[in-house]
Amino acid sequence: MSYKVLITEDIDKEGKDYLKKFGYEIKIAENIREETLIKEVKDCDAILVRMALITAKIMEAGIKLKVISKFGVGVDNIDVKEATKRGIRVTNSPESNKNTVAEYTMGLIISLAKKLFLYDRELRKGNFNIRENLSMDLEGKVLGIIGAGSIGKLVATKASKGFGMKVIEFKRNINELEESEYIEITDDLEYVFKHSDFISLHVPLTESTKNLIGEREFSLMKPEAFLINTARGEVVNNNALVEALLNNKIAGAAIDVYEGEVPSEDNPIFKLENVIVTPHTAAHTEEAMKRMSLHPAIGIQEILSGKDVSWPVN
Structure with a gap:
C-alpha cells in the first residue's frame, strides 16, 4: 500500500x-x-x-x-x-541530537567561565589589558541541571567526568541509586538555585514548565552564577532575566532559545554585554x-x- x-x-x-x-x-x-x-x-x-x-x-x-x-x-x-x-x-x-546539544551546552558553559566573548571583543578594540579581568576554572564548580532527561544526563556526565564539576540534578522522582561521587539528585528546586555556580535548563515546554524560571528563582542565585538555556525560551520569564542581568543579580547568561522561536529585534537581551546569544543552533550540526x-x-x-x-x- x-x-x-x-x-x-x-x-x-x-x-x-x-x-x-x-x-x-x-x-x-x-x-x-x-x-x-x-x-x-x-x-x-x-x-x-x-x-x-x-x-x-x-x-x-x-x-x-x-x-x-x-x-x-x-x-x-x-x-x-x-x-x-x-x-x-x-x-x-x-x-x-542529545549529544549535540550536550556538547553545545558545555561550550556555552566554558565560554562563560573563560570570558571568551569578552576577551575577543575587547582585544579587537585594542584593549590588551582585558587579560587582567580574570576568568575561572570549572573544576570544583557546581552545575545545577534542571531537567534530568537524556540531554541533561549527558551534560552532567561531561561536566563531572570531563571537567571535574560537581553536579546537582533537579528531579521530581528520585532514585537514590542514580547518585554518584560527583552527581547529587534533589527534588528541591530552591536548593539547586541557591548552591549552583551554573544553572543549565533541559526541560520540555509544558504548562508546568512555562515561566518556570522567574524573579524568585533569580533572587535565589549567587550573584556570580550563570544561567544557560538551550531548552525553550518560554521556560524563562524574559523580563525577569533582563532585570536580573541589568542589576547584577546574576553574573551572566547564555541563551539559545526565545519566546515565540524567532526573537523580536528589540528584545532587550540583545543590548546586554553579559549575555551570549545564539539563534537556536544547539542542535544544528x-x-x-x-x-x-x-x-x-x-x-x-x-x-x-x-x-x-x-x-x-x-
Missing part, C-alpha cells in the same frame, strides 16, 4: 531517501501557514514536522492522517492531546541534522507498518 507524507519544512535527504525506499510519496509544504497545511494534508497519511504548528484544524482536515512525527525532541508545536483524542500517533527524535531527518522518518515507517515504535510520544 502506498502512503503519502507531508513534510512541513524541508529536511535532509537521509530522511526523504528512507521514506522513498519504502515507497512513500513525499509532499513538501508550500509554506507553514495553518490554511496552507489544512489544504495540503487532506490526502496525507503522515506529517513530518519541524517548527510548524500542527493544530486541531489541521488534524481535522487530515482525514487519512495516522501519524505526526517530529524532527527533533520538543513537541510543544503539536497538539498532542488532540492527536491522542483522534487516534493519531505522535513520535519524536530524542536520540538524534551536519551530523545531527541527518539524524533528525532520519529518525522521524523511521517513526513514520514503524507506525504505518505496524511495528513497535522506537520513540513514542502518545
